[in-house]
Amino acid sequence: MVVLSQPLVENFSHIKTCKHNTSTDHVYTGNIIPVIDLLDPEANTLIIKACQEFGFFKVVNHGVPIETITKLESETVKFFNLSQIEKDKAGPANPFGYGNKRIGSNGDVDWVEYLLFTTNPELTHQKSITIPGNALHFWALVNEYINAVRNMGCMVLEKIPEGLRIEPKNVLSRMLRDEKSDSCFRLNHYPPCPELLQALSGRNLIGFGEHTDPQVISVARSNNTSGLQISLKDGTWLSVPPDPFSFFINVGDSLQVMSNGRFRSVRHRVLADSLKTRLSMIYFGGPPLSEKIAPLSCLMEEPGEELLYNEFTWSEYKKSAYKTRLGDNRLSLFEKGKKNPAQ
Numbered sequence: 001m002v003v004l005s006q007p008l009v010e011n012f013s014h015i016k017t018c019k020h021n022t023s024t025d026h027v028y029t030g031n032i033i034p035v036i037d038l039l040d041p042e043a044n045t046l047i048i049k050a051c052q053e054f055g056f057f058k059v060v061n062h063g064v065p066i067e068t069i070t071k072l073e074s075e076t077v078k079f080f081n082l083s084q085i086e087k088d089k090a091g092p093a094n095p096f097g098y099g100n101k102r103i104g105s106n107g108d109v110d111w112v113e114y115l116l117f118t119t120n121p122e123l124t125h126q127k128s129i130t131i132p133g134n135a136l137h138f139w140a141l142v143n144e145y146i147n148a149v150r151n152m153g154c155m156v157l158e159k160i161p162e163g164l165r166i167e168p169k170n171v172l173s174r175m176l177r178d179e180k181s182d183s184c185f186r187l188n189h190y191p192p193c194p195e196l197l198q199a200l201s202g203r204n205l206i207g208f209g210e211h212t213d214p215q216v217i218s219v220a221r222s223n224n225t226s227g228l229q230i231s232l233k234d235g236t237w238l239s240v241p242p243d244p245f246s247f248f249i250n251v252g253d254s255l256q257v258m259s260n261g262r263f264r265s266v267r268h269r270v271l272a273d274s275l276k277t278r279l280s281m282i283y284f285g286g287p288p289l290s291e292k293i294a295p296l297s298c299l300m301e302e303p304g305e306e307l308l309y310n311e312f313t314w315s316e317y318k319k320s321a322y323k324t325r326l327g328d329n330r331l332s333l334f335e336k337g338k339k340n341p342a343q
């Protein structure tokens, strides 16, 4: 048995932990996550239901070629297996590039290292990210992957107006397809940490702290290691069984606003594993910076219902969001009755 000296535990004291199996941090384990088969003619109504109930669902028969996924996965594994000195050449993440434990710039520290990129061609600072080795090959695989998951994400978004019988069909997907779409892409690597987990008796180490994603939707895929949890309406955490052959969709803050709260921006987090490495790839589909984010009456449950949010642009929301800590409720600043912090 490995016996840890106290100083090692103290070295990690800035990394978040959470209690498990207590009444205040209960984890539900039933298999209730909606599974949407994109080839199912009922997919549109099932997606709407899942966005309302969970803000989260799994997609099968998604049409993304397995080779597109595995090629990028193996290059990503190669990157994270490089020495710390080599990986640091692609950093620091401010916000794009290689980051290690620090998430964002407001003091969040978790058990994860990552590569974060923008897909917005107007943001040029990404050009300075140095990927060691065959960088051109790496960027080609990233682009192939992003194109495939963006298309699939758009197909998912187009099912919403279809299910609600509204036009145009691209009312949501056009934001992701716009050449100025301000989307981003993240490769997360969660190393196992057996000694530390043993030392934290009765607690879990947080891999990625709880938060909501600010964009419209996020399209996530992970290897076969568990850890992702979503928060249900009653605040219970639900562990998501991993499935490397499927994708998981999160409703983001912007879609919650556009639906006037009908669709739920899902709170989620990742717990570190004591033995297995988790690798996740997430495309965050966002609008162009100038896009107005406001409730759309066609997406509301009751047309003409009271508006819950002030109007803002994606650029204003992003600016405000990047001043917040990971776990903050970023949307509360934009609720009706509050002064728009961007003004």
Ligand SMILES: C=C1C[C@]23C[C@@]1(O)CC[C@H]2[C@@]12CC[C@H](O)[C@@](C)(C(=O)O1)[C@H]2[C@@H]3C(=O)O
Binding pocket: 095, 103, 104, 105, 106, 108, 116, 184, 186, 211, 212, 213, 214, 215, 284, 321, 322, 323, 324, 325, 326
């Ligand atoms: C603490 C932060 C990290 C984050 C920017 C922020 O200030 C608040 C939102 C965070 C988040 C969560 C979802 C995505 O992983 C992310 C890229 C995003 O768009 O918003 C991260 C930001 C980040 O890691 O820079």
Ligand SMILES: O=C(O)CCC(=O)C(=O)O
Binding pocket: 186, 188, 208, 213, 220, 222, 228, 268, 269, 270, 280, 282
């Ligand atoms: O690693 C994961 O599966 C989720 C990470 C996440 O929520 C994020 O990067 O925003």
Ligand SMILES: [Fe+2]
Binding pocket: 211, 212, 213, 268
């Ligand atoms: Fe997230």
